[in-house]
Amino acid sequence: MIKYNGWLFFFIFIFCALNSSADEWIRINQLGYLPQSKKVAVFMSETPINLQEFALIDVFTGETKRTFRTLRAGGSIGKMLCTYRLNFSDFEEPGTYCIKAGNTVSPHFPINHRVYHGTADFLLHYMRQQRCGYNPFLKDSCHTHDGYIVYHPTKTGQHIDVRGGWHDATDYLQYTTTTANAIYQLLFAYQQNPEAFADAYNADGHQGANGIPDIIDEAKWGLDWLNRMNPAKGELYNQIADDRDHAGMRLPNKDLVDYGYGPGKGRPVYFCSGEPQVRGTYMNATTGVASTAGKFASCFALGAEVLKPFYPEFAQEIGAKADDAYQEGVKKPGACQTASVKSPYIYEEDNWTDDMELGAIELYRTTKNPNYLTQAIEYGRCEPVTPWMGADSARHYQWYPFMNMGHYRLAQTDNQRLSNEFIRNMRSGIQRTYEKAVASPFLHGIPYIWCSNNLTTAMLTQCRLYRETTGDSTYEEMEAALRDWLFGCNPWGTSMVVELPLSGDYPIQPHSSLLNAGVGNTTGGLVDGPVYRSIFENLRGVNMDGIPGRPGEDYKRFQPDQMVYHDAISDYSTNEPTMDGTACLTYYLSSLQKEGMKQANGEPDRNIYQDGGIIRTDPSKKQITLVFTAADKADGADPILRILKKHGIKGGFFFTGEFYERFPQVIQRLKADGHYVGGHSYGHLLYAAWENRDSLLVTREAFEKDLLKSYETMRKAGIAYKDASVYIPPHEYYNKQIAAWARNMGVQVINFTPGTLTNADYTTPDMKNYRSSRDIYNKVMEVEAREGLNGHIMLIHFGTADSRTDKFYDKPMEKLIKTLKKKGYTFVFPF
Known part of the structure; x- marks a missing residue:
C-alpha cells in the first residue's frame, strides 16, 4: 500500500484538492454506502481526460486501500465533456474514505452498516411540519374552520369538519390524491420494515415517546383526515382549497385568504361529483370518481390492518369503510382531477385502474374474498406498465401514483402464473426506464417533468420490490444510481433532501414559507428535483431570487443541456419539497436501514x-x-x-x-x-x-x-x-x-x-x-x-x-x- 507522509499532510492535501479551481469533480452519495452494496461514483471533467484508474484512500491513515480499474466512460453532459462511472462495489471494508481520480479528490464518505440509520424517521420531520390543524413545528393551529362543501348536489354551502391532514407543499392546498398516496406509503413502509422505526415523538408531533412508532403516529394523522373526508357512505371529497391560496408566502397560522367565507374563516371542500369542475377560467377533465375512491379503499384497508395493534377501534371503523369507498369507484369509473380557479396548474391524473387495482387487492388481502382478487387482476391488466416509465414527458401528475403498488401485491400471490404475469409487468416498467438510463453517465432514465424526484423515488421502490421478489439483480446498479442521485451523485453534487445529510451539500433555500419567515428550514423534505429547461423557462413566477442577503444558487457550471436544478427560494419548479414525495421515500430508506442491520447481524436500534x-x-x-x-x-x-x-x-x-x-x-x-x-x-x-x-x-x-x-x-x-x-x-x-x-x-x-x-x-x-x-x-x-x-x-x-x-x-x-x-x-x- 502507498502511504502518505503523515496524516496531517494528507488532511491538508484533501482540503486543498476540494477547494481548488480544478475543472474535475467526483460525485458521490454523501450519506455513504453499506458495505455489501453497489457503490459507484461519477467522475466528470470540463476537459477531455483518458482516465485509466482511480484510488480509494483511507481518510484516517492516508493509505491507498486499493487502486481500481473498474471504470466506464459515460460520455458528455452539459459542459462536462468527459465522464466516468467509478465502480468500487466489491470493496466492503468499513471505514471512512475518499476517491482520488485524475487531478481531483471526492468529499470523504463512510462505508459502514449504519449509514442509513434513522434516515426514514428523519423524513418525518417534514411531515410533521406540514401538518394542518394543529402544527407541532409552529406550536399553533391553522385552518380550523375547514370547510364549506362545493359541487355536492344537496349539501353545497354546508359546513363539514375536515380539519387535519397535511399541506401539500409550500401552498396550503390539501388533496386526497397526494395525501392518500402518502398515507399508503407510510403504512407500507412500516408494514415491511417495522424494526427500522423509532418512537421519539408523541401523537401531537412533539418530542417524547408514546409507545407508538413515529411513522404510525404520522400515518394515523393522515388517516384521521381521510376519514373525515369520507363522512358517510357515498360521500367522498377530493380537495380542500384551490389556487386562490397562491397569495404570497405566509405562515399557515397566518393564512387569511378569503374564499368568500371571511378572511381565514374556512375554505371550499370539493365533493367527488365525477363530473368536470370549474370555479373560474379553467375546467379540469374529470371523468369519474374511481381514482379517488380506489385510494380511499386501499388506505382504509391497509390502515385497518396496520393500525389494529395500536388503535383497534379506529382500525375497525376505517376497515368498515373500505368496501363502501371501493364501490363508489365501481359505480363511477374514471379519473377525478383536482380543480383550479386562477391558473392552469392542477394534478392532471388520467389513469384510475391502478387505484382500483390497489383498492381491490388490499380488500382481498384483508377479507380473502376471491371476487376482489378477480377484480384486481382485471384492473391490473388494463395498465400493465405505468405509462411514464420509458416516456420522455408527461403532464403534471398525469399518471399517478408514480408506481403501481397493486402490481407488487398481485406479484405476491400464491398463484405462480399470476405472480409471473405481474412480475413481468414490474420488470417491463423497469426495463423501459433502464433503456433510457444507459445513455446517462448517472444511469438516470427519469423524464425531467415537474417532481422528477418523486418519479425517481417511485422507480427506486419498484426496483427494490422487484429485486426482493425475484432475486434478479439485473437492475441493481440502476437502483443504486437512483438512490445515489437523491443524495449527491448527480450533476450538481447536492442532496435532494433538506439537511440529509447535515454534513453535506443540500438545499438551503427550498421554496418554503418557513424559510421565508425565518422560522426554520424544511428539514427532511424531498424537493421536486430537476425539470426540463423548457418547463422552467415557461412557468409563471419562477426566478433565481434567493433569501435576503443570499442569492440563489444556479449551479450554472453544472447544468446539463436538457434540464436545470436550482437552489433558490423562488424556484418552485425544482426546489419545493412535497409531502407525497417525502412520504414515498420512507419505504426505501427504511429498507436500507434494515439491510444494514442484517449485514451487521445486529438487532434493531432501540437507543x-x-x-x-x-x-x-x-x-x-x-x-x-x-x-x-x-x-x-x-x-x-x-x-x-x-x-x-x-x-x-x-x-x-x-x-x-x-x-x-x-x-x-x-x-x-x-x-x-x-x-x-x-x-x-x-x-x-x-x-x-x-x-x-x-x-x-x-x-x-x-x-x-x-x-x-x-x-x-x-x-x-x-x-x-x-x-x-x-x-x-x-x-x-x-x-x-x-x-x-x-x-x-x-x-x-x-x-x-x-x-x-x-x-x-x-x-x-x-x-x-x-x-x-x-x-x-x-x-x-x-x-x-x-x-x-x-x-x-x-x-x-x-x-x-x-x-x-x-x-x-x-x-x-x-x-x-x-x-x-x-x-x-x-x-x-x-x-
Missing part, C-alpha cells in the same frame, strides 16, 4: 438519540453503561480499575489525544482489562457556546483536523479507529452539526443520560454548582425510584481536581454499583 448523539441505550432493558472521560487527569485509574474488575464490569473510557500521550501506561492497563477505549477529541475543544448550543465555535475543518489528530494518537497506542467508532465529545457538549460531521467521518457521538448528576463529580467546593458524592448518590437513587435507570449511560470523570477530596470514583461509585446490582441492573458496554 435514544438527542441531536444525533446516543444519550440512552435500550430503555426496555435493565442495564446501565458506565463511561469515563478525561482530558489531563488520571488519579482515578487505580480505584476505578480495581472496582470494575472486582465486579466484572466492562466500561467505556474516552480520552483526549493529550491524555493518550501523557498516560500511555493507563491506556495499556485498560486495554489489558478488556475495556473499550475511545476518543474525546485531541485538544479538548469547546465546540459550541455554553449560552447557545447551536452556535458553533469551531469550523468543520478545525473539527475534522482535531478529530483526525486524536485518532492518530490512538492509533499509536494500538487502537484502530475502526475499533473505536463511538466518541464522547469534549466537555460532553455538542450539537446536531457536530454529530453530523462526526457521522460523516464514520464516528457515532454518544453522551451521558441527563438526570442523575454523576457527571457533576468534577465540581469542587468553591463552585456554585458543587455536588458532593452523597448528593450524587442520592440523586441517582431518586431517579431510579421515580422512573428507573434502564438504558442509562452514567458518566464519571476519570480524574478530578485535587481540591475535590470527595472522590466519587472510589467508595461512592462502588456503593452505587453494589446497590444497583441488588436491584437487578446489569452493567454493560453495548457499543
